[in-house]
Amino acid sequence: MSEDPQAVPAGRSPTVADVLALPVLAGGEPRVVTGGESTDRPVRWVHITELTDPASFLKGGELVLTTGMPLPDDPAGVRRYVDELADVGAAALVIELVRRYHRPPDALVRACRARGLPLVALARDVNFLEVTQVVHTLILGHQAEAMRRTQGVHEAFTALTLRGAGPEEVLRAAAEMTGRAVVLENLVHRALVCEPATAHAALSGWERRSRTASATDRVGLSGPEGWLVAPVEYQGERWGRVVMLPGPSPVKTGPSPVKTGPPPGETGTSPGRTGKTGTGKAAAGPAFGPEDVTVLERTAMALTIARLTRPAPWERTAHRNALRDLVEQRHRSPADARARVVALGLAAQDARFVAVLVDLPPGRDASDAETRLSEELGATGAQALVGLLSPGRLGVLLALRPSRPWRAAAERLGRAALDADPGATVCVGAPADDVSDVARSFRDAARVAEATEPGRPLPPGRSFHERSDVGLRRLLFALRDDPRVQDYAERQLGPLLEHDARHGTRLVATLRGYLDAAGSKTVAARSTGLSRETVYQRLRAIERLLDRDLESGEQRTELHVALQTLDALRTHPPSGSGFPHDR
Incomplete structure (x- = not known):
């Protein structure tokens, strides 16, 4: 009879339950009488015996097959028979209820239950020799596979x-x-x-x-x-x-064909592989x-x-990966994100999180700055993750007690980053009250970084930039690569820029001085060092070239935004830009 070798999962020996599920034994209608919690024992061999002392021929792990003929008649002899099998480590005892017995003897059931030895009863005749051939082939095959x-x-x-x-x-x-x-x-x-x-x-x-x-x-x-x-x-x-x-x-x-109920008058248990461990815990x-x-x-x-x-x-790699997962929201759930952060030593309960981005000048050693910043934070006892998010950009996640002022912590971090690299730009996102909001805090910091041109002076008394610092000029700087913004500046100022380029005039500078003076020609003349008459003439030329009314507050605002956009484009011109300078 051929048996499916895949009936047993790869990587382990067949168990008592696996063997009982084989067709060669399933035909005998096996029933686990007692010891069902131990049918996950591995079967290392099969032994047929009609001896009264079979244990002397066993080494442990055997499935013992018997017709019951050699069993002693007295309870003491039965207990001794079972004790010897249990002491040697037999996997299970299988008794055929055809010749001598038609139900398991009570003394045998009690003895097996007392020693935790699985007792299996076969209701029908089974060819024991065929069982040994099939199971041994299975065991050897799985040993080779293992x-x-x-x-x-x-x-x-x-x-x-x-x-x-x-x-x-x-x-x-x-x-x-x-x-x-x-x-x-x-x-x-x-x-x-x-x-x-x-x-x-x-x-x-x-x-x-x-x-x-x-x-x-x-x-x-x-x-x-x-x-x-x-x-x-x-x-x-x-x-x-x-x-x-x-x-x-x-x-x-697959489902096991082994019957698990007890015969009339007996107590049986299921042969499932998962029951209780040796400590009594599930x-x-x-x-x-x-x-x-x-x-x-x-x-x-x-x-x-x-x-x-x-x-x-x-540890640095772990911080980097955790930060990138948080920034890109790659966790399956907020609970997963909290568990990951806590496992790296940060508090997730009753904590406030602050995301910080540290952008380094081109060509600087980001890994060195990462190490120095991490060591500095570690020396102060701060709870933080520090890691490279991209070339030249460090990410820091501070975990603070809600009662601790976050600005003071961000200030210390900013100073440490500037000490590590004076050319660094530090940008801070809005605080987050939960790990699930950390990505938003990093997005805030990224928007601040996008709006902060290299070398921009820090606000007085501060070592970092934040969202409230982003005014019109910095907003336009952040949008400088948007074609719509570039088109707006070109439509508003293109004719004036072309006139200055062709004729060597400084009409754009005059317009800037006039707009900076809030429309006062007198103040504009004083600031530019020109006579009032010259300013009047240039403003009329500007109105004619741009087809604009400089007395209109709305149109002055539009032109002022266009000049701010021009400044942003000149600070970091897009590829292929041909914007000339007006100063």
Whole structure:
């Protein structure tokens, strides 16, 4: 009889429940009489016996098949028979109720229940020899498959190491191989990387939970949640650890044909794989298998090597990635975003967040400024994420107590940024009361940065620019690349600019002085150093060239906006612009 080798998920040995679900045994109508909570035990071999002392031929993990003929008649003998099987570590006892018995003996049920040994009754005749052939073929096939998969794991992580993969890529590979969430943390329990990205909700309350899972010297289970953990080292010292979280297996199994009800007069339990753990707590999901251990071992090894070969501190990378996720709103939910921020050491409850952008002059070493700013904030005890958002632009997220003045904190940050690079431009967004609003705060800071030309003087007594500083001139500077703004300036002032260019006149300068004087010809003449008559003549020429009435307040305003636009375009002219200077 052929059996489907895919009936057992790859990566683990077949269990008692898996074997009972095989057609070769399902035909015997197997019924788990007792020990259903232990049918997730692995079956390492099948042993047929009609001996009164079969344990002497076992090594542990065997599925013992018997017709019941050798069972002792007295309860003490039955208990001794079961105790020997349990002591050697038999996986389960399967008794055929055809020849000697037609229902499981009460003494046998009691003995198996007392020792936690699964007892399975077969209502129909089963060819035990065929069972051994099928199950042994299945076991050997899965052992070979496990070896192939283990070899594949080693080859995959070797390739990652050889090409210098970073921690994100290494953890992503581990998560994909196992279908479980994998987290990298440092010694102070900051969760730096979590893969897959959709598992960020698993970081909720990370530091508290992590501190309940003690460190181990090698791969092993730790903590009340049953984490699988492995140490990550740097230059011979423990640097942190990688954690694999328990969870549902990604492999779906079909419904089991095994009957779970007890026969009349007996008590039975379900053979489901998930019941209770050895500590009596409900299991969170399938136990970790040998392949999970292998993957985590290779993950820790690859991370240890990567830590030696990659100069950038992983904390900096973690801050960068977290900031970019917040700015681009890549989290699945606000709860995920809060968990990610808290896992990196920031407070998310009862906190106010302030987004800051630090733009560096071209050619400056942004990574050096990032390190200096991060160290400066760390020395002051500030809760902040610091990271490069793009070349030349640093992002900072400050987490402050609501009672703490945010302007004072922004001022200290601005001073630190200017100390790190005096040519930097610091722009601050409006405060946010929740992590979900951080993206808006960064957008505010970005709009301020767009409206701040390089070298613009800082407001008196301040080290940063904010939204309230953006007036008409800075708004037009922010919109300087918009073709509609460029077209407006050209339509309003083009004829005047062309006249000055052809004839060497200074009509644009005269118009500027007149508008700056709020329409006073006398003040304009004084400010430009011209006679009043000359000013009158030039203003008439301007009205004729532009077809405008300079006595109209509305038209003066339109021209004044056009001149402000011209200034913005000249400060940072768009590609191909041919705007001449009027001064």
